[in-house]
Amino acid sequence: MKVSLVRWMVIVGAVGLLEILCRLGVIPNFTVIPPSAMAQSLWKILASGKFSHDIAATLVNVGIAIVSAMIAGVALGTALQGWPAARRTLDPLFATYYAVPMYAFYPLLIVIFGLGDFPQVAIGFLLAVMAVIINTLNGLDRVPAVLLKTARVHGLGFIQEAFHIRLPYAAPYVFTGFKLAVAYSFIGVIGAEFITSSRGIGYEISFAYNNFDNPVMYAMILFILLLVITVNMSLHAWEKRLLSRRRRA
Amino acid sequence: MSHVALRGVTRVYPGKTPVHALGPLDLELAQGEFFAVVGPSGCGKSTLLDVMAGLASPSSGEVPDGIGVVFQEDASFPWLTVHDNIAFGLRRRGAAEAEVAAQVGYAIEFMGLKEFAHAYPAQLSGGMRQRVCIARTLVLKPRLILLDEPFGALDQQTRLLMGDELLRLWRETGATILLITHSLDEAAMLADRVGVMSARPGRFLELIATGWPRSRDSTIVASESFGRLTSRIWTLLRGESLRAMGHG
Numbered sequence: 451m452k453v454s455l456v457r458w459m460v461i462v463g464a465v466g467l468l469e470i471l472c473r474l475g476v477i478p479n480f481t482v483i484p485p486s487a488m489a490q491s492l493w494k495i496l497a498s499g500k501f502s503h504d505i506a507a508t509l510v511n512v513g514i515a516i517v518s519a520m521i522a523g524v525a526l527g528t529a530l531q532g533w534p535a536a537r538r539t540l541d542p543l544f545a546t547y548y549a550v551p552m553y554a555f556y557p558l559l560i561v562i563f564g565l566g567d568f569p570q571v572a573i574g575f576l577l578a579v580m581a582v583i584i585n586t587l588n589g590l591d592r593v594p595a596v597l598l599k600t601a602r603v604h605g606l607g608f609i610q611e612a613f614h615i616r617l618p619y620a621a622p623y624v625f626t627g628f629k630l631a632v633a634y635s636f637i638g639v640i641g642a643e644f645i646t647s648s649r650g651i652g653y654e655i656s657f658a659y660n661n662f663d664n665p666v667m668y669a670m671i672l673f674i675l676l677l678v679i680t681v682n683m684s685l686h687a688w689e690k691r692l693l694s695r696r697r698r699a
Numbered sequence: 700m701s702h703v704a705l706r707g708v709t710r711v712y713p714g715k716t717p718v719h720a721l722g723p724l725d726l727e728l729a730q731g732e733f734f735a736v737v738g739p740s741g742c743g744k745s746t747l748l749d750v751m752a753g754l755a756s757p758s759s760g761e762v763p764d765g766i767g768v769v770f771q772e773d774a775s776f777p778w779l780t781v782h783d784n785i786a787f788g789l790r791r792r793g794a795a796e797a798e799v800a801a802q803v804g805y806a807i808e809f810m811g812l813k814e815f816a817h818a819y820p821a822q823l824s825g826g827m828r829q830r831v832c833i834a835r836t837l838v839l840k841p842r843l844i845l846l847d848e849p850f851g852a853l854d855q856q857t858r859l860l861m862g863d864e865l866l867r868l869w870r871e872t873g874a875t876i877l878l879i880t881h882s883l884d885e886a887a888m889l890a891d892r893v894g895v896m897s898a899r900p901g902r903f904l905e906l907i908a909t910g911w912p913r914s915r916d917s918t919i920v921a922s923e924s925f926g927r928l929t930s931r932i933w934t935l936l937r938g939e940s941l942r943a944m945g946h947g
Contacts, residue, residue, distance in 0.1 A: 595772075603754070
């Protein structure tokens with residue numbers, strides 16, 4: 451209660467300070483526009499439906515990246531857990547994966563897949579999938595020996611054991627991977643839209659930036675912020691609800 | 700006429716210097732018998748458990764199948780409700796949902812878990828969770844229920860009460876039980892016969908009939924014959940425990 455009050459005071463204070471500094475001209479309007487102007491501009495954009503197609507395109511691409519990263523990540527994690535030799539071989543890749551700037555592959559992806567939505571989705575997927583693999587493996591590794599013995603006593607094979615014992619046990623860890631996959635997919639897709647794309651939220655921000663259109667640019671930045679915060683808070687609440695039954699009352 | 704029989708069971712762990720952990724072991728259990736195995740630590744009790752549960756294959760000899768196991772550690776599934784935990788084995792077997800509901804409903808009632816049917820294991824005490832595991836094995840109606848120190852993780856009072864509970868369950872279901880324990884008292888109080896194991900390689904030194912009536916409960920621990928029984932088991936075990944520890 452008290453913490454959340456302080457948190458709100460900090461947020462409101464920071465936004466209020468920015469508003470005042472902008473209004474007083476301490477921060478010139480061609481650098482940053484006042485938050486109230488951002489909100490007003492965003493409201494106008496959303497009401498006009500001007501960017502509805504871009505927003506929808508981004509959300510669909512992010513969604514595809516998340517879903518494909520979850521499916522591939524959980525499947526690969528489960529397979530690697532059952533195949534230690536392959537896992538040992540790939541270990542250096544896991545350790546260095548996030549050191550690779552994925553955007554460096556953007557030209558290659560365009561050469562291969564052309565200028566559609568696919569390169570954006572691919573970047574989002576590439577960023578997200580490893581987080582899912584790593585967290586799935588982490589959860590699968592933690593299954594207590596007694597549960598695996600129970601699986602064997604019940605005569606479960608590898609696939610059945612994965613679906614009925616290992617993955618359900620690992621679910622909270624897989625969920626952590628899911629949260630990261632959501633974040634990385636947004637980062638990957640919107641970032642890629644900045645570079646080369648003809649639609650999407652990232653493209654519109656970049657377009658506005660190149661045209662010195664601060665009201666649109668800041669409105670769309672605000673939109674991304676609000677969107678990502680809302681998504682993550684919903685996921686957090688969902689996770690808490692799922693975990694509450696697994697923890698001691 | 701035996702209900703469950705082990706014949707010439709051995710287990711040797713291969714390696715540079717193979718370790719002969721178990722046997723040869725012969726054991727015949729009558730239907731509805733309660734048998735307890737005690738032995739010094741490292742005598743091969745857990746090897747016997749693994750071999751009987753099908754977690755390890757015997758190096759030689761025969762082990763029957765259809766054995767259900769309740770482990771010492773909490774083996775309840777934290778992602779399933781009490782009801783779904785107990786239904787797990789039945790569903791894996793492909794039992795019809797109506798039959799699952801009937802069997803599980805009965806087991807829940809029988810094990811005193813009725814108010815917790817829709818609770819998750821995290822909301823239960825250790826003893827309650829062990830009951831869930833026992834019920835999960837019980838509904839499968841195994842030929843033999845193997846209990847590996849099932850109360851080992853519980854406190855002394857809870858252990859005695861769970862012992863009573865186990866005796867009631869045994870009487871009312873007619874189950875055949877093999878209990879592996881390191882507690883002399885537990886073995887002497889619960890079993891019809893106690894098999895005292897030798898130091899490694901584990902064999903039965905002696906099978907001691909306790910002579911308790913089927914209607915026994917934990918109050919027998921106060922009787923004179925209980926004292927005689929435990930001291931007899933201890934006399935056998937003491938020498939083996941010293942041997943297992945490397946003294947003599």
